[in-house]
Amino acid sequence: MDLYELTLHELQEKLHNKQASSEEIVKAVFGRIKDVEAKIQAFITLDEEGALDKARKCDARGDFSSIAGIPYGLKDIICSQGMKTTCASKILENFVPFYDATVASRLKEAGGVLVGKLNMDEFAMGSSTEQSAFFPTRNPWDLDRVPGGSSGGSAAAVAACEIPFALGTDTGGSIRQPASFCGVVGLKPTYGRVSRYGVVAYASSLDQVGVFSREVRDCALVLNIIAGRDPLDSTCVDIEKPDYTEFLRDDIKGLKIGYPREYFQEGIAKGIKDTVKKALLKYEELGALVEEVSLPHSEYALPAYYLVAPAEASANLARFDGVRYGRRDFEAENVIQMFSSTRAAGFGDEVKMRIMLGTYALSSGYYDAYYLKALKVRRLIKNDFDKVFNDFDLIVSPTTPTTAFKLGEQTGDPLTLYMNDILTVPINMAGLPGMSIPCGFVDALPVGMQLIGKPFDEGTLIRAAYAFEQNTDYHTAKPDPGVM
Amino acid sequence: MTLSIQEVQHVALLARLNLGEEEKEKYAEQLGSILQYADKLNELDTEGVEPLDHILPVFNVFREDKVIPGPDREEILANAPLVEEGQYKVPKII
Amino acid sequence: MSKDFETVIGLEVHVELKTRSKIFCSCTNEFGAKPNTNVCPICSGFPGMLPVLNEQVVDYAIKSGLALNCEIADYCKFDRKNYFYPDLPKAYQISQYDLPVCKQGYLDIEVNGERKRIGITRAHLEEDAGKLVHQGTISSTTFSLVDLNRSGVPLLEIVSEPDLRSSQEARAYMEKLRSLLLFAGVSDCKMEEGSLRCDANVSVRPYGQEELGTRAEVKNLNSFKAMEKAIDYEVRRQIEAIEDGEEIIQETRTWEEERQITRSMRSKEEAHDYRYFPEPDLPPLRISREWVERILQSLPEMPEKARERLMEEYDLSEYDAHLLTLTPDYLAFFDECTLYYQDGKIISNWMMGELNKLLNQKNMDIAECRIKPAALADMLKLIDEGRISGKMAKDVFEEMFETGASPEKIIKEKGMEQISDEAALGTIIQEVIDKNPGVVDDYRNGKKKATGFLVGQVMQATKGQANPALVNKILAEKLNN
């Protein structure tokens, strides 16, 4: 196998055993990128020189603890010191932060080698990466299809073996849905588990940084590095962080798994339901207790989400006003015009739509009917989960209603696009950890299974995901985007 | 359901977004259909339900009152579109 | 003012809390630095930045609340107030909307000898915005410059009930509020540096009408004097408008110092809708009763208590005691002085008289004064010992004020000590008598007023340093012999 095909933990072993140098690995990765990137288009920014430099330093030091010497990518919403951070938006096209996000600095300190910044839907608003202001990313399993979104670049790059792992963000499914579409592992930790400092905010009460990898073990390794209290993020809490690799045990005997009937209803493709049900049988076979449960307010999560998230976004994106950074309209005669034309030209259609929607939901006369109502419904959604978790350790469902769709297929009506998030959004609304792992194929396209855990119980997700992975071989299937 | 053009215009002003006539019409329709979808929430009786504004059961997160000097002014201003005398330059207010 | 209308005023006061660092980041909270040097990505609103609350800010808010007799909330949270302005980096201000840290307090004012209780609706925490400097005037400028040093400075906004009925009462409220906050030690309350700012909600209504009239919010009140004038102007304007049959519009007006008028700030394009919603980046606060108790214990003696104490212990008039307790620095000066000198009344007279006069002349604060309380006590003792006269003391005091030297040193160096040596004075007086036989004759012939001339001559000969009582005594002895 070529070096670029190896997983994070396999690369760790190579480095430890001196079977490969970091420089060789980074070169292999850039070789792969050169071969497939023109088709996949996962990266907005690549830094070959910087990466090689870092790799050589790692080799010289000879310390290969943690992820030292191993390449990775960051979703382009995560600020990286000295490297452009665009959020896939024209308004930040040339923005170079002079600070690192906490997750970026933690990976940097652990010795990781940043390869580049990954494409996404503009400001994380979208489910296909077609909303990138620059170019769409393609699904490595079928180049005519989308990789999902908003972290589509991260998912596609990991699936196409351009990098062994990447970070993304998930506000309503933006890690799990593309992980599902691209057949990789995607973990969204509990709200508050990982620092949001330096991650450009979309919806602050929902956003969470997480991991893409090809195997569950890698996900645990990276979570070990990025999770844990950050004094720079008041919502990143001081709750003890276990060693997540300790959950990599092939043993789920007695684990109580619930599958919500509301997540297997019409609107979810039959092939997907069947695939996930088959996976549930596997769990039963492995000794878990599997039962149907109910989350009665599920159908209200999506409409509530599409009020809460845009409302927060309308405030979070207000700072892009052309004064301190980013794009500016120099022609405007006064400040109101400057703000309005800068923002109109700098933001894409979907972003403008959500800003308008959020502004409306918060505006005088509509606050109670829309925003406040949504917060109340959010409480009901959380209560549903609390109730189920009184009796169950884990909830399992499909990650997405369909497999990856074709480019251009869902660009007309926003509501159609929003339906992609119907199975992932409730987890963000309840602040829970969620994970998508490959669990089969429908028409040669990957299907993801969503694991949902109790707050701060990422360990159980990793344990259940690992057990499934060890007893199936879906994770070993690799797409072949073809070499140019 | 669609929003009126005046409503769209008002929201666009609040949000500081210059919209062309076509855009206004598009947003009037799209916003209308999303809000109609949101009206689904009215099926639920939420009387007496406490709004969930903070998901974490966490309170009183503080930092110590300690000064840490910020970065150099040049670094802060490096991304600014227009700077004069160490300050951000903007067009007149009115 | 018109006899037919009653004035109704409520004040919104912004106080900068004097923490070391800003409210949500670690930048220094210091006034007067070069533009954009006390800033970081957080207070400059850079992408991805998050606020972390400074604990001292909450302590100060609780302390202020207690000083203003407020209820301290046991649960409160922060909200985002959304509006676009070039000096507001995030385009929202983190503030408190429906759950402020303090509510329902009051303070007592006194106007024309009458005491009145003014309600305080609420006091909430928020961050300050930056500063926008217009080149030229606001209407003729082509561009403006933004300095974010002030962005993120902690503010407490204190909102009064509409209980004030005149500009005089408003001023008394502001003075009292300032005094209370200074005593609590939460702010330096300098209007000229903007650490104390005030907006006035002014309306008028016919006497007897219960319903409030439409109010105007008057901004840009940079001094107590400006506030009084602006309120008086605004009241006149509204009454005239009503009498002319016009309707008062609810609006924001600004005080124009040069023209001495208030002017409407309405701009057609601006539709205000702040769209408050809970700040997701900051967990809410739970303020335990133990916390409040701890702050209460740390609260020093407040001015009213101190005033009573001064009146009782030193037999001061209410007026003097009031003036001495306007600021904690004043009271501290007085209290320290009484450690070295017993008579509080005399200390008070000197502080109210000479000291105040000089401070006002130099536009100085008592904290910057070079005379220390112990030195004033030393000087008062010199008067009591007869080593200097009251008149000389004023010169000595002035010298102390200028140089900070001790009174002892000043009278030594300048030879200012009073001559109280009987033998030495006797010789000088004898010389004067010998030089003025005519005047002595006049005296002996019954013109008793002639002594005045002779005393004057003695004073001239001693450069005014002769002890006047002693001169009179010796002269009488010699002339009557």
Ligand SMILES: [Zn+2]
């Ligand atoms: Zn700062």
